[in-house]
Amino acid sequence: MTHTEFLPSKYNRIVTEGKVTFKAPSNIALVKYWGKKEDQIPANPSLSFTLDACATTTSISYAIVKGKGSGFSFEFLFDGKPKPDFEPKILTFFKRIVYYLPFLREYHFTIDTSNSFPHSSGIASSASGMAALALGLMHLEKELDPKITQEFFFRKASFLARLGSGSACRSIEGDLMLWGGHKDIPGSSDLYAIKYPFEVHDVFHGYHDTILLVDKGQKQVSSTVGHDLMHGHPFAEQRFAQAHEHISKLRGVLATGDLKEFISIVESEALTLHAMMMTSRPYFILMKPNTLKIIEKIWAFRATSNTHLCFTLDAGANVHVLYPKDEKEKVNQFIKDELVAYCENGQYICDRIGFGAKRVLPAQV
Structure with a gap:
């Protein structure tokens, strides 16, 4: 089309x-x-x-x-x-x-x-x-x-x-x-x-996303400026090829419920996004010290808890913690005990995967 x-x-x-x-x-x-x-x-x-x-x-x-x-x-x-x-x-x-x-x-x-x-x-x-x-x-x-x-x-x-x-x-x-x-x-x-x-395995249905608000301030660089920095970026073509490759790999991952490989791809994508910003001209570091502390805590907890939480990032300092719905209780307790301390004013948002936009009828407004 x-x-x-x-x-x-x-x-x-x-x-x-x-x-x-x-x-x-x-x-x-x-x-x-x-x-x-x-x-x-x-x-x-x-x-x-x-x-x-x-x-x-x-x-x-x-x-x-x-x-x-x-x-x-x-x-x-x-x-x-x-x-x-x-x-x-x-x-x-x-x-x-x-x-x-x-x-x-x-x-x-x-x-x-x-x-x-x-x-x-x-x-x-x-x-x-x-x-x-x-x-x-x-x-x-x-x-x-x-x-x-x-x-x-x-x-x-x-x-x-x-x-x-x-x-x-x-x-x-x-x-x-x-x-x-x-x-x-x-x-x-x-x-x-x-x-x-x-095909998408049942484990990915109802996935949860807890958003840790590390920094609620104005974005250091707008998305428009950030996207434009990919023009002439020394690693742009490799990055674009990587995205294609990751989507190809995810077909098998999503079909079989391979959480280990899902985590590897999702976290790699998040870090690559920030690597692109750090290696552009001009360059930016969008993560904050607490972003890195949260990532390290997630890695340590995943290694010892037999859970499958992982992180992803947008073009900023906040951390999205993704995890299967049947691990919700255990991961939520970890977030409260270990991660909330790194959020600005202790703030975070609990969300989950939804199914798109809806019309709101007059009686519902």
Whole structure:
């Protein structure tokens, strides 16, 4: 499928106003996406777990405006209050997607969003936020063109979300999502994410993710800048090849429930992401001393406890602790006893693997 297949047919209905709400989760990459080409095209494929508790809920109210203008009419609210400093990001998003959603110039939109996690928690909300917004806009397009199928609805939502934030395309569905073309995976695409199409062992269903908030401050380097540093990086091509190789290896790992190899790949991916940042120009160290202490504690506990917890990292200092659901009690006790002391203000978030975004009906809002 090419981008032209997301261009709309002529709309055959008129919708004057309405409101819709979607709740979209964040996600955590097992195989990392780091480095991109033009139009938010990934330099390598990535594989992620969709989360459940860490989510963004976005309500979109829309009303048709008289006289089609050349610009966009919208207001953005965060927790019900105006958030003008976020409006430039929405404007950039609208400019990128108006080619695929031409009705954007015909409506006034009130976008009201909130996160289930604290704003200062250090958890990126761009993936969940852009996914929820894309779904809301697709809801309006489906009202204008009821012939849109559910399969195409989610695919185009993923395509649009990608243009707002690359990893947002993996937050539309779940529980295991692949984004980026890969020779061994039919249907994989750089344009949108797909559900992982192969067998997955029961041990990976209901996996848990406890997020240790090591540093809740402003990110040292934005994701956009970080991705751009892969251009001309001395190890970029080796890194991209490694990601392809890891996804190939994970097919057997996920099918058989080989937790030892799963841990090896996931932790290698996390450390490679940070190695890329440390060896770029300019270079950055995103981990904090407590990040390293937590990793060492995890390694020591895993060696002596007969458990299968492992860590992964995003482009920051926080640590995601992944573990099977049947080890929850033992691992949670270890986290409370040994790891919480390294979190800022002792804060952490308990999450688990979820199944993607959901529409929130009026009675549920």
